[in-house]
Amino acid sequence: MFPRGRGRAAVSQYVARQTTRPGKNISIHDNNCCKTISLNLGLDSDDLAFFEELKKMYNMVKRSPPVVSKLEQYFGACADPYEQTLRLLNNCQDFFNAKNKSLPIFIAEEFRHWSRSRRDRIAHLLVPQIKLDAFKLITKQNFQGLTKLVFDSYEMAQHPHVFVDCLRCLIENKQYKEACQYATMLNLHGEFGVDDFLVPLVLQDKLYSVDEFLAGSPRHQVELVQFLDSALSQMSVGDTMNPYIEEKGIPDVKYDKVHSKPWKKLVTRFAKMFKLPADLTPNLNKKRNEGALKFLIHKRFTENTFSDESWKEMVQEAVGDDESLQKEVVQLVAQYGEFREALWWARHYDVDKSGWPYGVRLLDENKLEEAVQASPLVDDWDSEPANKIEYHKLRLADDRVVLVDTADKFRGVVDTGFQNADLVGIDCEWKPSFGSQLNELALMQISTRESVFVLDVVNLAGRESRSWETLGRDLFNNCDILKLGFSLTSDFHMIQHALPELNFSNARAGFLDLCSLWKHLDKFPKVVLPNEVQGGGPSLSTLVQACLGRPLDKSEQFSNWENRPLRQSQVLYAALDAYCLIEVYDVLKRCCEHADCPFYEICDSLLTSERAAKKKPKKTSGKKRQHREDDVAQPPGPHAAPVQADELKVVCDTMLQGLGKNLRRCGIDTAILENHQDHQQCVKYHATEHRYILTRKGPFKTLSGRVPSGHCLKIVSDDVDEQLQEVLDYYRVSVTKDHVLSRCQVCNGKSFTEMPQSTMLALYDGATAAPPRYVPACYYEDESTGFTSDEDFDEDAPGHSSTAAPTSTDVGSRQTRFGATIKVDQIPRPVILKYDAFYVCDDCGKVYYDGSHYGRLLNGRLQGIVH
Template structure:
């Protein structure tokens, strides 16, 4: 890591030799001086002395050695006086799994998240000493029984479909609570996870492996244990905080929800003494649903909805049916739903913090379709962008796609992440290399424009959004004659078998 930080900068190389020598590690300083071939005239005096007399029997060297020994013994006394008891991982070693192959990844997805309602998530990067940010090296996912350490370095891009499954089953699953650490950075330092663990569990975390080279393989056993504990302790801290709040009747879950959604917590007013009848004798009583605003069936393209933060998954499904659906971001204020309803004449879909009877996204979709009496046809399916809700697309040929790809290769920025199959492709899966389904693009309920509407030189739509051509697998470009670019966000779609699979799968019984 020192070598990476210093690089080819001669001034930094000289400074390294000088600083190591000043610290008292003369032999180490000499090693770096030889390694970087630093000119001898730039060596510190004690380094030149060691080079000329390796036995160290000159008076100046003996005096220096004596001084160092006194300093080391003083340091040893300080270290012995400051020994700290650290928080340990309570799980046995065989409950911590290093996922470093595709086979192990598949096994983790098959069994690791079954019957799980809470996880702790943490990541590790190789420390960075400059403006360059290193790639993600590890991702730790802890359940109450196990910790799974995903080796990003070894897995990399070997199995993109498995990363999509992880996103679908975990990160897009509202039934699993995800706990993570938000670093609090300031010029004077600040509260850390170790401090929080110390307050809640009685002992701090041992952070000695924090600045490990997390990209080097194989990982040490201490590194795997450190990484596992960083994720598992999040669940332990959560349980302690929740229990303490419940003991004093503090609304822990309500406060957590309000913090996530930036809503203010309303303090409860003190109860008035008297025999006044409670306004709500049964707070869990289901509120009756009002009648549908549509007396007769309406086509999907005529309905406009807005989904709150608890219904983001439903919002994406509604878009796949061609229904104009705005979706609140995780940290948006819920009052934004009201603004959408007033400004854009949208119906508000909301869900309370407590679970409703319908938690399955597929069931929620059918419930909304039935309640609003929406007619969904094949022409409506995938007529809107899954990512941004736009319905303006530019039809471009394969040759134009190849030109855009050439232009985009000049840009070193990585393509946007593709976590969900239906978001990544819309009409076809990245894994589909069989014969494409019959084209349906000509009859879709969208606004379709010719490729003159894009800026090929800048690889942008006419609205200034980068066309995400690098997110399309190369075999797909060579397979299909035409592609469709969303003007609102630049996402690229194409016709394929995914369309027919959706009709016969999750939209079966919905599409007429």
């Protein structure tokens, strides 16, 4: 197993052990020994005449019966068809630039078909030397389709060790990608260690080949994750890995990835992809918990959005048994001047007094122990402030909130709880996750007008299958009961994963998302909600305040929902989140009725939008029916495991420009065709930049036929938010907070320069001598599309963009380090005076700043998408 050492020493020990592993045939090759082919690849006069005739016929009629018959007759007349096929391939003009419908592919495909049907008669010709010559020839070109055909026809995987020396020669020549691909195709996993080509490919950010190799070797999955995790044991990943890079002489290293934050994402990615246990990544776990602790303390002492109980349980969840984190929580709490609380934690974890902050030791020496024990958490917000917020309360008696945590209670609720219901509210709760562990559904609340049933999923999941099936049939898949929710996507995913017995229909029969309804009602200016709310974003709390006058108290939201028994405050919080959906629905209906707005028609359109495509088409003429039958079906997606948003590259057709902007907001590398460009340009983007194509129904048939299966996605929905979800689901994309707004929305760039306010003022004053124009107050928030610097409270985060560099701008030239003009004139002077820091896109000069847009995205359009 991998040594659990520290940092650079652990990496060095691992490399030393791998390179001296007994039984490995490690030899030094020159540049030609694995490229020299023993076979004469020239064609004699008769063969050349045949080949010229074959080319003419193929250029005229392509893959037609006469061409196939002519080639098969030639194979049958050859003394050694294996040798002769290699000669034909080598003499094709486009052999080194083969494509799907080129002559080399045709020859290779026909030979594979012909040789399989006659294997018994020609198998004796398939000697190791001809396999080796075939390998050396086919690896001179890079089209994987042709390579796989030859590997298959010459049965190379049956004698893979013939090629080990060739692969080692590729490694010594730094051709890591090719060595990895061929080792995967030949199932030679056992011949190589992780440092032969896996770690170099990771450092070069060529993860696709790594993923394919690891899929066939659990041993390498473990060893690579342990190797990468060891580099997190020190403060700087670069200090640990740079000596390794120099020692191995690895070229083309992506040094922007050799930092703590992207390195942690990388380790997390592999651990999740291959479902590895958490104990394999001790350093990642520690880093995660450190970041989580800082996040919790910020929420407690800066945002004041924690109840005492939630604060305690979440800190203990993050700190665990780690003594260094136990000391750190005391230090961090004391930094906020909360010495009483810091003393409580010091005693709770029995931290050695030598590590106590001065203020905590002073408090202890003043003999205030009784006061501390009587009130361990003394905070400013525990007193009654003059402007205390009044929150919306549950308007049901306590006995109408039913915690369903036993089998008997569950059966009773399923049998009688929803007999007369035609309207319910549904919400879910799960424990926040800071590390690589997946979130698990803990509670599901179902509210009627008379009662709220809080289902304890932790205790009931996997039990009472018949009751879950009944609940699915009678409620979830019952179109006669209207089911309300808010931003339902994440709840749907959690429910379907945790409760398969529900047989939850993908049609989501009878579900109305109040968030979608709220957005839709913006199209009707006459519909005015009872209360005006400033800011807050499109959250449920904001909608409740707009409809019912007071916001929701979210102090219990960030709780450990898996702890049992549940606190009464948790149960009431969960119940209100479901019951308020019904209250909001009633208010929205009344407002629409007062404005003479067709409320039920709007709701019905939102309910049926996902089912509309599944309705049977009306009968029409035979010509039109034939056109629908000729439509190309969407093949399965190309990814077997989730991919990170910054690993996906796409190009959007001209009809999907709005989707392209949304994808950029998620941190996805997105090219967007302009209105004047033909959709065939998508194919060029795919060929040159390896981008997946996103298009609509019209061009899909043409474009999908020109790229591999799954590399072209037909977008079905007309709604931009639903289009985004289609892309994320099809390509299995995982979006985190680090990805959001990490790319320029104008040019797709990912490199930014951070500039202080003083530099921006100097640029602004130099750019225009005109007096500052009048700007409405609301302009600032509407135009702010900037980053945030505290989204995860990680010590490695200089700002939302991890690639933001310190300013080195020449104020006189007003240009970025890449030569783009800084568009400072697009930012009003009052905005510059409002913010301390700005971020300039190095590629196009667009200026961004810390505004509310980031929070609005997370709580609105990207709610339920960002993990």
